Amino acid sequence: MExxxxxxxxxxxxxxxGMIDKGALSPGMRVPSVRAVSEQHQLSIATALQAYRMLEDRGVLVSRPQSGFYVSNARHGTFALPSTSRPRTKASTVSISGAVAALLEHASNMSLVPLGCAVPDxxxxxxxxxxxxxxxxxRxxxxxxxxxxxxxxxAALRREIxxxxxxxxxxxxPDDILITSGCTEALTLALGAVARPGDTIAxxxxxxxxxxxxxxVLGLKALELATDLVRGVDVAALARLLDKEPIAACVLSSGFSNPLGYVMxxxxxxxxxxxLSKHAIPLIEDDVYGDIHFGRERPKPFIALDRGENKIxxxxxxxxSLAPGYRIGWIAPxxxxxxxxxxxxxxxLSSPVLPQLAIAEFLEGNAYEVHLRRIRRVLEENLTRMVRAIEASFPAETKVSRPAGGFMLWLELPKHFDSRALFDEALEHGxxxxxxxxxSASRRYGNCLRLxxxxTWDDHIEAGVRRLGRLACAQLNR
Structure with missing residues (x-):
């Protein structure tokens, strides 16, 4: 199916x-009114407003009461977006455990400037x-x-979820839900339920x-899918792959994927x-970042858009979003x-009782929503400040993502850049x-990095980002 x-x-x-990326619309500039753009492009006002609202949710535009829509100053800077990925069209055997173990050991070292770990402060x-x-x-x-x-x-936690x-x-x-030790266990259980060793996962x-x-660890192969920084997975490219490659399941993020931060x-x-319905392929959906959205509304997960035709x-x-150390996740299988x-x-066998009960109590009132509103503001501001620090210190050829949620940035540097060498040198600088x-299962993206x-943004973090940028410049100039 196309x-x-x-x-x-x-x-x-x-x-x-496209107009923003080409400079025809610059940050802070007012875009044409909804009425004007609907007349110019022969669209209904509702359709034009829907486009503007979607761009607002992505952080591209901001609305000002009684004034209109403007290009966001925060979301678009001078650096371009990273390129759409074009991975190989064959499944790869995964061999990454050594590199992951080394990275996690350093990421947990609190004496280092903490740009490596995907855990909130x-x-x-x-x-x-x-x-x-x-x-x-x-007690x-x-x-x-x-x-x-x-x-x-x-039961109390499952009811709240x-x-x-x-x-x-x-x-x-509540009976649809099973509590797990974080999302990692949930994904592991899901993969074990749908695939056998040797199978391929998209x-x-x-x-x-x-x-x-x-x-x-499960003995599964990875088929990497072409993914765009704005639209996400290339559905047409996936359709062509499914006609050639047998796939046991597809694992995708609902929104603000790690590391790209896109939302489809x-x-x-x-x-x-x-x-996926046409090919009878189950979808394993990872929605761990969905609550950390910067737009008006939380992105709808795949499961909310399904009409009962897919196994999700x-x-x-x-x-x-709340408590990484409590290791509380869930799965709806x-x-x-x-x-x-x-x-x-x-x-x-089961998950620890006390952390479940504490989170259930926290969710009972409005405390979680108040908390989410606060950390969304803080994390969005963190990303804005980090982008500014990157643009002030990294090589001019650097490309950087502009996520509309989460707290990750993906940077792309020139093809000959070696981010692994930068990693080793950065550790020496703390x-x-x-x-x-x-x-990447095929060990691509050697010229890219995730921050x-x-x-909490402070002088220590900013100095670390700027120092990293100077190290990147020095590598390119050697």
Whole structure:
């Protein structure tokens, strides 16, 4: 099945992005009014407004009451966006565990400038309040809860997750949910339920190195998919691959993928779902960054757009938005519930009780929503400041992503640049980041790197980014 042609509002949005990238519309400039653009392009006002709202959600435009829409100063700087990935069209055996282990060891070293770890700063999270809740539960009912949790997890937490699922457009029952040790266990359970050693899994390219590590441990191959910084996975290219390559499952982010930070449009998501349905390929959905959106609305996950035609396994966690140390995630396995449950019982039997109860209590009121609004503002500002520091210090040829959510930046430098050599040199200067080749099963992206903006921005962080930029300039000038 071919991908659907873009809707007219998407065509208009692409046109505006092109004008911004070419300099016809500069940061801070007012764009034509909704009425003017609808008349010029013979569109309805509703269609033109839909395009502007979508660009606002992506952080490309900002609206000002009684004034109109303007090109965002924060989201678009002088550096271009990284190129669309064009990976090989054959599956690759994954061999990345050594590089991942080394990176994680350095990323956990708090004496280094923390640009390498995809975990928010404890100062941005609700650790103290959660810890008090956990301590109170332990003090009042410690003996009662010093037991194994039910296999699916604590009912109170599953109820709260199910209640929140309504906000994202996919209503779940508490019985649809199984609590896991973070999203990593959820993805591992999902992959084990749909694939056998030697099978091929389609993934974004570049993709999160933790997923690649999981594929390696499970003996699975990775088929890397062409991925754009704005639109995400190329659905038409995926359609051509599916006619040639047998694929056991597809693993994709709902939005703000790690490391690119893109979010697919709803029409592209529907096209992808239709394509996977045609080939009867299950989708494993990673929605771990969905709550950290900078636009008006949270992106709808694939599962909310499905009409019951696909086998979707939905995975998420609170590790990126609330409590990484609590290791609380969840999975909605759908048609694979029995297989996932069998693997959960074999791997870990159950998840710890007290962290589940503390998070359930935190979710009961409005505290989580208040917390999310605050960290969204902080993380968006962090990204803006980091982009400015990059543009002030990195080589002029650098390209940098402009995510509309999450807290990662993906940088692309000239082809001959060696980010692994920069990584080794940066460690000597007290800086840690993630070199690009760990985000590819075929060890591509040696000229790219990922920076995390998850820590409270201060002079120490800014100095680290600028020092890293000077090291990159020095490497290119050798």
């Amino acid at each position: 991908a659907h042609a873009p809707y007219r509002y998407e065509q208009l949005a692409d046109l505006i992005i 404890v100062g941005l999270l609700q650790s103290k309040r959660l810890d008090l809740m956990l301590a109170r539960v332990a 009042q009912h410690g003996a009662r809860h010093n037991v194994y949790s039910p296999p699916r997890g604590e 199910a209640r929140r699922s309504i906000r994202t457009g996919h209503a779940l029952s 993934v974004e390219s570049p993709t999160y190195f933790g997923l690649l590590h999981t594929l390696e 449009t709803e029409s592209d998501k529907r096209s992808l779902l239709a394509l 396994i939905y995975c998420s966690s609170f590790s990126k 759908g048609a694979y519930a029995q297989r996932v449950m069998e693997r959960k019982l074999a791997f870990s 800086i840690c980041f993630a070199p690009g080749n760990v985000f 995390s903006a998850g820590h």
